[in-house]
Amino acid sequence: xxxxxxxxxxxxxxxxxxxxxxxxxxxxxxxxxxxxxxxxxxxxxxxxxxxxxxxxxxxxxxxxxxxxxxxxxxxxxxxxxxxxxxxx
Numbered sequence: 001x002x003x004x005x006x007x008x009x010x011x012x013x014x015x016x017x018x019x020x021x022x023x024x025x026x027x028x029x030x031x032x033x034x035x036x037x038x039x040x041x042x043x044x045x046x047x048x049x050x051x052x053x054x055x056x057x058x059x060x061x062x063x064x065x066x067x068x069x070x071x072x073x074x075x076x077x078x079x080x081x082x083x084x085x086x087x088x
Contacts, residue, residue: 016024
């Protein structure tokens with residue numbers, strides 16, 4: 001304690017009451033736990049977002065294929081009918 005007081009007087013250190021130091025350490029540990037929880041939550045949200053993005057990509061591709069089929073199907077049916085008329 002004398003060294004702490006001497007350091008404070010010489011301005012080469014800081015005196016801190018043990019209760020304040022303990023409280024500061026507990027607060028630091030609590031903040032570290034909260035940061036860990038927040039990082040885990042961010043990771044989970046990112047994974048969920050990636051899954052939704054992949055799902056949206058599949059839906060978009062499915063829709064694109066349906067549109068292409070609706071465009072190509074009449075032409076295919078017309079060609080098939082012509083083939084039946086010519087061949088039949």
